[in-house]
Amino acid sequence: MARFILRRLFLLPPLLLGVSLLLFTLTHLVPADPAKLIAGEHAGPAELATVRKAFGLDRPLPEQYAIYLRGLARGDLGTSMRTNSAVLDDLRTYFPATLELTAAAMLTTVAIGVPLGMIGAVGRGGVPDILAQFASLSGLSFPIFVFGLLMQLTFSRWLGWLPLAGRLAIGDSPPARITGLYTIDSLLTGNLAGFKTALIHLALPTLTLALASLAPTARMTRSTMLEILGQDYVRTAWAKGLAPIRLYLRHGLRNALIPIVTILGLQTSALLGGVFIVELIFAWPGLGLYSVQGIVSLDYAAVMGTALLLTGLYVAVNLAVDVTYALLDPRIRY
Amino acid sequence: MLSSTRVSATRATVRAAGAGFLALSLRRLTRMPAAWIGGAIVLLLLAVALAGKGATPFDPLRIAPADKLLPPSLLHPFGTDDLGRDLLSRVVAGARISLLVGVLVLAIAMSVGVGLGLIAGYWGGWMDEVIMRTTDIFLSFPRLVLAIAIAATLGAGLYNAMVAVALSWWPWYTRLVRGQLLSLREHEFVQAARSLGAGRPRILVRHLLPNVGTTIVIQASIDFGYAILATASLSFIGLGAQPPTPEWGSIIAQARNYMIDAWWFPTFPGLAIFLAVLGFNLLGDAIRDAFDPRLRSSR
Numbered sequence: 147m148a149r150f151i152l153r154r155l156f157l158l159p160p161l162l163l164g165v166s167l168l169l170f171t172l173t174h175l176v177p178a179d180p181a182k183l184i185a186g187e188h189a190g191p192a193e194l195a196t197v198r199k200a201f202g203l204d205r206p207l208p209e210q211y212a213i214y215l216r217g218l219a220r221g222d223l224g225t226s227m228r229t230n231s232a233v234l235d236d237l238r239t240y241f242p243a244t245l246e247l248t249a250a251a252m253l254t255t256v257a258i259g260v261p262l263g264m265i266g267a268v269g270r271g272g273v274p275d276i277l278a279q280f281a282s283l284s285g286l287s288f289p290i291f292v293f294g295l296l297m298q299l300t301f302s303r304w305l306g307w308l309p310l311a312g313r314l315a316i317g318d319s320p321p322a323r324i325t326g327l328y329t330i331d332s333l334l335t336g337n338l339a340g341f342k343t344a345l346i347h348l349a350l351p352t353l354t355l356a357l358a359s360l361a362p363t364a365r366m367t368r369s370t371m372l373e374i375l376g377q378d379y380v381r382t383a384w385a386k387g388l389a390p391i392r393l394y395l396r397h398g399l400r401n402a403l404i405p406i407v408t409i410l411g412l413q414t415s416a417l418l419g420g421v422f423i424v425e426l427i428f429a430w431p432g433l434g435l436y437s438v439q440g441i442v443s444l445d446y447a448a449v450m451g452t453a454l455l456l457t458g459l460y461v462a463v464n465l466a467v468d469v470t471y472a473l474l475d476p477r478i479r480y
Numbered sequence: 481m482l483s484s485t486r487v488s489a490t491r492a493t494v495r496a497a498g499a500g501f502l503a504l505s506l507r508r509l510t511r512m513p514a515a516w517i518g519g520a521i522v523l524l525l526l527a528v529a530l531a532g533k534g535a536t537p538f539d540p541l542r543i544a545p546a547d548k549l550l551p552p553s554l555l556h557p558f559g560t561d562d563l564g565r566d567l568l569s570r571v572v573a574g575a576r577i578s579l580l581v582g583v584l585v586l587a588i589a590m591s592v593g594v595g596l597g598l599i600a601g602y603w604g605g606w607m608d609e610v611i612m613r614t615t616d617i618f619l620s621f622p623r624l625v626l627a628i629a630i631a632a633t634l635g636a637g638l639y640n641a642m643v644a645v646a647l648s649w650w651p652w653y654t655r656l657v658r659g660q661l662l663s664l665r666e667h668e669f670v671q672a673a674r675s676l677g678a679g680r681p682r683i684l685v686r687h688l689l690p691n692v693g694t695t696i697v698i699q700a701s702i703d704f705g706y707a708i709l710a711t712a713s714l715s716f717i718g719l720g721a722q723p724p725t726p727e728w729g730s731i732i733a734q735a736r737n738y739m740i741d742a743w744w745f746p747t748f749p750g751l752a753i754f755l756a757v758l759g760f761n762l763l764g765d766a767i768r769d770a771f772d773p774r775l776r777s778s779r
Binding site for chain 1: 613614616617618620621622623624625628629630632633705709712713716717729732735736739740743746747750753754757758761762
């Protein structure tokens with residue numbers, strides 16, 4: 147097991163290298179000139195030259211890439227041309243917000259999607275099943291940005307139950323920073339009012355982000371459960387007179403977990419894509435907002451830093467999925 | 481003489497078997513309610529798109545400041561936008577754009593993806609290694625994130641957004657085709673073609689491509705709705721279609737600023753996207769289930 151994890155981790159550096167090369171090529175293909183953007187419309191050639199020199203833009207591309215890689219090896223992701231601070235510090239600021247939102251959406255997906263699929267499988271062909279299937283297909287087809295706007299309209303504007311956007315209300319100060327996740331930090335410091343604020347701000351973006359992942363999770367749970375409930379050992383369990391709830395959870399769900407974990411791993415990719423749009427709609431100060439602004443202002447270092455971090459995260463999630471397999475099914479060994 | 485008769489007889493058998501498969505699959509398709517509902521939605525969309533300008537009550541670009549942000553009425557069933565343009569006309573005009581987007585995105589993604597998949601699967605060796613490691617890099621990003629990055633590089637615009645979505649999708653087709661070729665290339669008919677002196681391009685195009693055709697078409701029918709959705713998402717972020725183009729995602733982006741007073745402004749184009757994607761999803765899933773019941777999953 148340890149060897150398997152190590153082997154997978156060894157593959158990470160070449161992958162990151164490939165990603166950085168792809169992105170470096172992509173971002174530097176942009177015909178626009180970032181120096182002009184920084185120095186302003188009316189900057190003279192002398193000022194442009196100074197800016198170019200300061201950010202190393204005057205060197206040939208391969209040399210720029212080599213410099214970037216040398217920094218990367220030391221853990222230096224460069225300086226953001228937009229915020230003028232180290233990209234690593236920026237990531238430290240913005241990443242917890244994205245992590246909190248994505249994790250909350252993943253929890254919601256599991257908490258709603260799995261029971262929805264089980265209801266479908268247990269009451270196959272009945273009204274709840276048809277409703278659950280219809281709901282999941284609708285969720286799959288609903289554009290996340292339309293859903294987000296409708297949620298804002300309904301819950302903030304009309305009902306007034308939840309805040310429109312942001313991580314905190316204007317004037318609120320964030321809880322003392324331990325992890326950077328507001329819900330957890332406020333709990334750790336015993337700040338219950340802060341926890342409540344963080345939670346109600348998290349509600350709408352989380353639900354919006356989870357929408358697209360709910361459907362595949364529910365569908366996968368349903369089909370796997372259906373397959374398992376048709377097995378001989380399930381019939382035996384019925385014959386023994388096992389209580390239905392015990393049967394569905396111990397014999398059904400437990401054996402269905404591997405495909406469910408697989409689809410959850412795949413959904414992480416969907417969540418990390420959706421988070422860009424959700425952060426934009428809900429003015430959520432996370433990586434999505436940071437990198438979209440970075441893209442607009444041709445902030446190469448910021449975009450590359452975000453992408454490398456997301457890639458690493460994605461690889462880590464896939465690795466966690468594989469490790470979970472072995473924990474769920476003792477027959478699986480690496 | 482004798483051999484040519486035998487060859488044509490074999491051809492006839494093969495053709496009959498093929499027709500049987502098609503007929504059987506189509507019959508299976510017509511028995512699925514999802515196929516009928518999805519098909520009806522897609523047909524409606526096609527009809528609206530083909531009718532084009534003739535079907536819209538107003539010019540989708542006609543600005544009428546006096547009529548701005550009117551709620552839905554008989555004259556304007558979907559209401560009007562901030563510049564007094566008729567939203568029904570704009571949504572109808574958007575149908576044409578979205579269908580075109582779906583077709584073009586898939587055409588680009590498929591030509592790149594299938595081409596590279598054929599090469600990787602048939603040649604093998606270092607060529608396979610290079611192509612598959614490249615797909616690994618592309619697949620190590622969330623799809624939409626990659627599309628956003630590419631669209632940003634190419635610059636905002638509908639055509640660039642389509643190229644960006646397509647470029648973030650080709651690796652899926654490459655993997656699909658390569659996986660199938662790995663087993664197909666060992667089949668006897670490939671050996672037979674080779675021993676008859678057929679060159680690699682001919683074997684690829686005439687013998688192998690038709691055999692992966694069904695799988696590609698099934699995948700494309702499932703992806704069509706998502707191609708529309710992804711491109712609309714880019715337009716919403718501001719990287720796709722630019723105003724005043726009546727593209728659904730771009731209309732919704734403009735609607736954001738007015739949605740508090742005008743719920744109809746984002747709602748109707750939003751429903752249009754939902755309906756279009758739902759229609760293609762229903763139809764795509766049904767086609768997959770009908771043509772390849774083994775692939776039937778998660779339903």
